[in-house]
Amino acid sequence: MKKELSFVLNYALTKGIQIHPDAFKILDDITDVKKLERIIKEVVKEKTKQKLFQINQNDLETYLGIKDDPNLQNEMRILSDPTQKITSGEGVKGYNALFSSRFNKLKRIISDRPESKMIKSISVVKTTKLENDVYVCGLVTTRDIERNVTKLLLEDPTGSFEGIIFDEELQKSAGTLLIDQFVMARVTTSKNSGLIIKDLILPDIPDQKINKSESEVYAVFLSDLHIGSKYFMEEELIEFVNWLSSPDAVARKIRFILIGGDVVDGVGIYPNQNKELICQTIEEQLQKAENLLDKIPKNIKIIIMPGNHDPGRRALPQPAIPRKYNSGLWERENIEMVGNPALISLNGVKVLMFHGQSIDDIVKTTPGLSYDRPTDVMKSLLRARHLSPVYGSSTPIAPEMEDLLVIEDIPDIFHVGHVHKAQLGMYKGILLVNSGSWQKQTPFQASVGMIPNPGLAIIVNLKTFQIFHENYNSNLNNILQS
């Protein structure tokens, strides 16, 4: 008998627990001594708690995820992934196509509202004297505040017009509009034949029924691991991964792990990044990611989406992390590589995953929004029904023929990362999850006063939407916000 195995047997016996020969065979296959010790200690602890005195084959198979609990369904479907759809039109023509696709998709969405029967095109509104109020749809081109009025320039495929807002409250809502966002305006002709905006309506989310899983399984939401960075919390993430194969009652029900981008820290993403890297190449970083994810029980399905630090292309929508940098991740049976953004169904629960690059543009230009409250920004994306409305700011957007960033399907869970601040929220029944990070505060973040709350794993029961979290940060002030 191997030395390690006799240790295991003796350890169990001193605790008054026997190991069945079939269970012994499974233990014999485990070559990692540390893993073997950990497994036996945890199973013995669990058996003692349950006042049972034999470890059998079934215990170990369940514990190691070799055998699935047949009552737990874990069906994952990719409902939408930009990877295969990316075409990139060229130059001005491409951007015209993109904006016309954006306009048409959002007009279709807003057409469900009763007011939409009175929608007129901008060319008609500009050339006729209006008897009654009418509605026009357009993308916001500019927003100016002059003395006591706000002026909005709206554009549709027939032309553009400048509308004036006098009402104070309405000026406040106009102040939160994002450039290039779609809006419907109620307009009327003024005495001097200018156009006055009397109301602004966003596509927004209608009241709807949330889909839940029939089977009681849990999903884990992670993002911004930044593997390869000096500040990546490797020990803590390994501890979490080990917990996944522990007998803990919550861990035993986890069947999905979603990773919302910035899986690795990348190379050449910011000046002098190499000084803050432990792994200097993308390949090395992804290999480390693969080794780590390989320790996750195989009955857990893992979805990997890229962020702005991952390889592929920088502009949105992003394709999945290309196979050429690491084929192992692509070949793993329990791993699914998707682009950014992606819509996934987990036992019928729709999860919209988006890394969240556009948050940078939005907090810069919108009064009342900040990096500290990412779920507020997520709400404004849902109201705009667009993941990255602002064009030409810090978030690069590719000139696709189809605007793949319009939120067409309404999700049950909206999963975003990027700002390294784990936070939960709710909007019109949709669960908002910002999954934080597994990277300690970087010198850059310290210099701009950004305080992340890393090392938190958010876990959602997909049947009840009850939320759990596991904290792997030793700092007790590191808390999940909501």
Ligand code: D5M
């Ligand atoms: O982004 C982590 C966070 O840091 C995110 O909130 C954006 C912010 N960030 C990153 N780089 C910059 C620059 N250059 N200016 C302002 N804010 C920034 P990550 O994608 O992990 O780097």
Ligand code: FE
């Ligand atoms: Fe990040």
Ligand code: ZN
């Ligand atoms: Zn990011």
